[in-house]
Amino acid sequence: MGSRGGSKLYLLPLGVAIIFPLTFIITFSVAISKNHVNFFFSYISDTGAIPQESLIFAQLLNIAGVLIGLSAYVRFKQVETFIKTEGKNSSKSSPNLGKFNKIGIIFGMICALGSSVVGIFNEKDQIFIHVVGAWMAFGGGSVYFIFQALISFQMVPLFGTKALAGFRMVLGCVCLSLFLISFMTGVMATNNWVETGNNKIMLKWLPENGGWAYRVTSVTTEWIMAALLDIYFITLIDDFRKIRYETPKFSFITTDNRRNGAGVHMDRIGSDDV
Numbered sequence: 001m002g003s004r005g006g007s008k009l010y011l012l013p014l015g016v017a018i019i020f021p022l023t024f025i026i027t028f029s030v031a032i033s034k035n036h037v038n039f040f041f042s043y044i045s046d047t048g049a050i051p052q053e054s055l056i057f058a059q060l061l062n063i064a065g066v067l068i069g070l071s072a073y074v075r076f077k078q079v080e081t082f083i084k085t086e087g088k089n090s091s092k093s094s095p096n097l098g099k100f101n102k103i104g105i106i107f108g109m110i111c112a113l114g115s116s117v118v119g120i121f122n123e124k125d126q127i128f129i130h131v132v133g134a135w136m137a138f139g140g141g142s143v144y145f146i147f148q149a150l151i152s153f154q155m156v157p158l159f160g161t162k163a164l165a166g167f168r169m170v171l172g173c174v175c176l177s178l179f180l181i182s183f184m185t186g187v188m189a190t191n192n193w194v195e196t197g198n199n200k201i202m203l204k205w206l207p208e209n210g211g212w213a214y215r216v217t218s219v220t221t222e223w224i225m226a227a228l229l230d231i232y233f234i235t236l237i238d239d240f241r242k243i244r245y246e247t248p249k250f251s252f253i254t255t256d257n258r259r260n261g262a263g264v265h266m267d268r269i270g271s272d273d274v
Helices: 006-033 053-084 097-120 127-153 160-191 212-241 258-267
Strands: none
Touching: 006 053, 006 212, 053 097, 053 127, 053 212, 097 127, 127 160, 127 212, 160 212
């Protein structure tokens, strides 16, 4: 099989780390310029609820979702390879490492899909599905971080350090706590919403609409979660520099002997020559 430079795999988590803040900066700027939201204490989703910013929001979050999914898959294969090679020779390797890895990839994909759902189903038109997507992205992502931290402790010193593994665990636990706080205070803020003559739109929530303290808490914790998610993917960059992948081989599926021979030839020369 033809090999490719492993250092380029770091572009996957780096892409996530770039696209997330880029998405929020662009949509926030557009939403503010069009007076669709208030400058302070607006949810991330508020800034992507109305066209044209909603279109940008959906497109970029779809791309981010794909990169998150690919990053989770590469991480899964990295750990799988570690178990088959280094893990078997390590007395510190946990017998649960394989289980953690399988659980991790599930929650990693849930996070990836949730990011896409949040972008496609905006809160203004499809609030229930949007909230489910947020649960998947932030809740699933938080659980994913925790399992990756447990895995990271077992992969020291080949990949990372104990300090890095501990940092990932802190990120996961803090994210999970913030996720629960954000959700609960968001529900309480919505329950206390009071429509006023000055404001009848939740996207432009004001103190006189009620539930303001809950609103501020929920919005603030959501933005912090987004920042921590970004930081987590930054921590994967160095790990991804230490691995490489190999391209697959391709051959023709044929029915007669003459063409089958050609297919075998294709298999021999490998995909790098195709």
